Amino acid sequence: MEKLLRSKKIRITDFRISILNIFNKQSTALSIEEIETELGQFDRITLYRTLKLFKEKGILHEIAIAGSNVRLALCEQNCEDLHHHHHNHIHFHCVLCSEVYCLDVETYPEIGLAGFEVQQVEIQATGICKSCR
Amino acid sequence: MEKLLRSKKIRITDFRISILNIFNKQSTALSIEEIETELGQFDRITLYRTLKLFKEKGILHEIAIAGSNVRLALCEQNCEDLHHHHHNHIHFHCVLCSEVYCLDVETYPEIGLAGFEVQQVEIQATGICKSCR
């Protein structure tokens, strides 16, 4: 926790620790609303600034779901920063409970597009999750 | 154009026609800001309502890009409504010009997740587009 912040060369503060704690005890990705609920009392501006920093430092990654709110989830250990994520997982959005899961897949599909240089591929699946079936 | 609106059983109005015209002459997906620029003078509320309706009716689909604004693009002919899209294309986001392309792929990857019922798969690639290379 503190080790993570130290490795990213950013200051260790109570607020940042509590944000990390929230994500650590959670298996699914969180919306900002959910984070706010977990926090109890807090300053909205500090929250936004913290989330922005965590995204820039590769601590959290953002998942944009069409027709829903943005979700955030912890990055893998080896994400250097915002533009160098290294995850081989896909994002699953449940239409019933609307939870978003980060799920590992063995074989991550290769996408080849003539004329385009593909740097990263993000896969989102929609359907019914394990708990809702 | 008018045929499309008629087939969706919604009224044919000047505003809706002009929105469809903007999308027809465009090859890439559009942000709301870009639509507004194309429109010239317009009512913001009517625009939001029109876009919402078009999404519900399966005329437009929404592309949510992490760290960027939502984009909209025309659906394929056979999209019935919001929850029944039938496209075999992927969305490509250029890191240089930040355009979003809808690109067809021959082989659309199958995603299997134990315990999860996958209904739809959305693939987003990031990199450098044809024009920017």
Added chain:
DNA sequence: ATAATAATGCAACATTGTTGCATTATTATA
């Protein structure tokens, strides 16, 4: 041409995210 119905446009509001700045906390150094 007319009645029924839906779309538009305005005002007002709600939500989401940002900037500047004074205060407070963290960190590096002596």
Added chain:
DNA sequence: TATAATAATGCAACAATGTTGCATTATTAT
């Protein structure tokens, strides 16, 4: 461990984005 340098926090104010209610106007079915 005390102090200076520096970064984070929290407040106010603002900016951007999206929504609701309602009167007016346009479209459609007859």
